[in-house]
Amino acid sequence: MDIKITVIDREGVAHHLDAPTDMAMNLMEVCKAYELPVEGTCGGMAMCASCQCYILSDHELGEKNPDEEAMLSEAFHLKENSRLGCQIVMDQKLEGLKVELAPE
């Protein structure tokens, strides 16, 4: 089953996306699949922060793993609600997720 998520790009435009939950895709990959400007330089290893986003909805996302914590601690434009898109795996619980892409 697909879920509906909203990604606000760096120009402030909201994109309503259908994200598959059965392909082990993470938020960075969903953005790339829809050709949104997310680089995903490191391929999803939590090593570049090019997929940093701000979580706008109040979904339970689970704890950050040590790699994500460490990368975010060196990321720029950091906010309280910063996460790395590559570490957020799409699943049913994320129906209605709303995020905003952090500046490059």
Place this chain on the structure above:
Amino acid sequence: MIKTDIIIIGAGPTGLFAVFEAGLLKLKCHLIDSLPQPGGQCAEIYPKKPIYDIPSQPEIMAGDLVEKLMTQIQPFQPGFTLGETALKIQKQADESFVVTTDKGTQHRAPVVAIAGGLGTFEARKPKIVGLAQWENKGVDYIIRDPEKYRNQKVLIAGGGDSALDWTIVLADIAKEVTLIHRRNEFRGALDSVEKVQTLKDQNKIQLITPAEVTALNGHQELESVTVTHQGRPKPYTVDYFIPLFGLTPKLGPMADWGLEIEKNAIKVDNSLDYQTNIPGIYAIGDVNTYPGKLKLILCGFHEATLMCQSAFKRIHPEKRNVLKYTTVSGITGFDGSRKEAQKSTIKSIK
């Protein structure tokens, strides 16, 4: 001037394997890379991470893949210009190209293969107001010569291996070393983290965590930085501020070479030979794009192979050539080495 048959820009896995395929066709290669070691991303970003989709390698560490490629191409004696960025490419009257680096090193060849991956690695710069105005006036992003900091007051910011490693090196050279990081935890080799702990315990360095540099101050040169620790800003007198926040790839100078660019990648003719819109300049591996492109190391290997066949035709238009199998023909290195399959023994059984 360095002269060769193929100038390869980028010494990642694709660029390295191109040396092998070129060598089979008796073409010599010279590689240029902005990083100080070969291997590209595999060596710089994830040497200790496994790769599972290299044919015949169920699991291989990225760093080991690079090492094996270096061994595989060794008979073909590639040249290397490392730690230099290819800046300019100029077509000559005889249709060959001259590639000049940021340090002025010149290379000349009839064929250029761009295997630049995601681009040139550049330092990630922290977002501090006015940072750029202090570059080379007290702010350095890369340490080239540690001696520059002898008897100087240095403040390093960052939480990864390079911040830890340089703190250790400079502890013995600089007058004062302060390491600051936004968290108490560091992501680096255990050995380095422990060494920094010891240096701190021995008061050989100063460690401030969790903290960050929030302002830079000075007149002509940098004189102090403002470190915000537990919400309180405090000035520290320094000679140098060295933010070490890792590297990020940028297409960089390549974008201005007159090549057709699409989505940060170089457009090539994938139906034939991965040549760009400039005849004689090819683009292989992650740096190129074409319909259906996949950024995979294994696709880079394939592209490198076809590129070499086309490069051979460009360099030797008069020569006929057929594909040879290494199992049949063996490998003759430019160093005089020779590898070949063992000949079968023919002996009668009585």
